[in-house]
Amino acid sequence: MADEEVKLHGMWGSLFSKRVEMALKLKGVPYQYIEEDLTNKSPDLLKYNPIHKKVPVLIHRRNPIIESHVILEYIDETWKTGYPLLPEDPYERSMARFWARFVDEKCLPSTWKAACSEGEEREKFTEEVHGHLKMLEEQLRGKRFFGGDAVGFLDICASFVAYWILVKQEAAGAEFLTESKFPALWRWGEEFKGCAVIKETLPDRARLLASLKAYLEIMKAPK
Ligand SMILES: N[C@@H](CCC(=O)N[C@@H](CS)C(=O)NCC(=O)O)C(=O)O
DSSP: OGGGOEEEEEOTTOHHHHHHHHHHHHHTOOOEEEEOOTTSOOHHHHHHOTTTOOSOEEEETTEEEESHHHHHHHHHHHSOSSSOOSOSSHHHHHHHHHHHHHIIIIIHHHHHHHHTOOHHHHHHHHHHHHHHHHHHHHHHTTOSBTTBSSOOHHHHHTHIIIIIHHHHHHHHTOOSOOTTTOHHHHHHHHHHHHSHHHHHHSOOHHHHHHHHHHHHHHHHSOO
16 A cells, blocks of 8 residues: 555654664564755755754655654554564653763764864863763663663664764764763673674774765864
């Protein structure tokens, strides 16, 4: 049935649209992928996400679903049987949601601020990044994945910390996450990236590095 077709508007290097791809693949849901040029957004993207005009947008039953966390929950609730993304237990679910927001509201902005600054500013924001990563590391508390024994909602939402942050620190010449500073997060990240579905979904490292370097040059150029 055409209505049951799943379409994803995404962008190759976007950690947000990659979250959705990871979730769809873990669930075994076939989908059509539409690559967006964010410098020249398609009329469909503007129509489906007129408020934020951002990827990812998931289309299912002709309805657009936006915002990666919301999309992940939609996927989990729509394809109930099969791979579970969120924990069963309501408290555990609330914690997964809380820490997923923490990644977006704390970790992402602080790494951008540190990457785009120099000298004392860079040091101050790098300390902030380390504080955030420490809090996240404590959440692993000896668990294999944030989701327990298997990759789940929070692992997917935290994939920035397993992959993008390392490329960002290289692009910026900064030190956010190292094995010696955050051994548990490092171990988790390696195991997460070792999962077949995750590995095949992550963007090409060299391409991501080049694009982040170019972006940082623009951000740091005198206005
Ligand atoms: N909170 C959103 C963030 C999405 C987002 O920032 N997407 C970026 C790509 S990484 C985008 O589409 N940017 C286009 C723009 O800002 O014009 C989510 O979780 O889906």
